[in-house]
Amino acid sequence: MAKFEDRLIRDPLPLPTIINPDAIQDFDYRRVVVRGGKWRHDLEMLIGPRMREGKNGFLVVTPLEREDGKGGRTRVLVCRGWIGKEFAPTKKRERFVGALPEGEVVVEGLLREAWRRNMFTPVNKPESGEWYFPDVAEMARHSGSQEVWVEETMKPDLIEAFDREEKGIPIGRPAEVNLRNNHAQYIFTW
Structure with missing residues (x-):
């Protein structure tokens, strides 16, 4: 946990144009x-359903x-954040600046x-746009991207989040470490 939090307080690194996916583990949670x-x-790919504060939507x-x-182009996958399910069709977001x-x-x-996918998560169906x-590997192949996953961050701001939610502008995650802690769940299970 301390290792990841240390990475968060450092100045952001410029992301190289070509990234070795094997090196990413050494930079997990690095800004x-x-x-x-x-x-x-x-x-664009929508992953869902995903809940945010009791509302259904997508990443x-x-x-x-x-x-x-070198005269070419590369792509990386950026998870821009969460939107409500009513904004899933791109047409619903076109009229809002910033969406x-x-x-x-x-x-x-x-x-x-x-x-890592758990055994209860359905299999993706890229051919029909169901994610x-x-x-990351499958999405990279589908979009012609490198196997690189960046989660866009934003400062937690309730007013801005409400404004973004109403306009279908993705709500990015805060720059913090979120490690799952299932110890309490294990205690109650066993």
């Missing part, structure tokens, strides 16, 4: 900044495309290791 990228909303994963410095930003962006977030679990 990173991605500059000069453009969102690929046409490749929005949008590939961020940027130049690789589908265009042009170059700067993203601050946490570099994270790939998630139940953030399988």
Whole structure:
């Protein structure tokens, strides 16, 4: 826990253009900044259902495309945050400024290791756009991205979260460590 919290207080690292997925475990929960990228909303993936404060919705994963410095382009997967289920269709978000930003962006977030699916989570169906679990390798193949998962962060602000929720603008996660602690659950089970 202390190792991860130490990574949070450091200045964000610029995310390299090409990332070795095997090195990500050494940077899990490390704050990173991605500059000069453009969102690929046409490749957006919604993971859900996901609950937030008793409301049903989705996590929005949008590939961020940027130049690789060699005349080509690379993409990384960015979990931009949570939106309510009523905003799942992109058309419902188009009218709100900030929901589908265009042009170059700067993203601050946490570099994270790939998630692990539990046995109760349904299998993803990429061909029909049904994502139940953030399988980084599968999502990377589907979107032509590197196997890199960045969770966009924002400062916790209740007013801003309400404003974002009403407009279908993804609500990013706070920059904090969230490790599951199942000890109490195990005590009651056994």
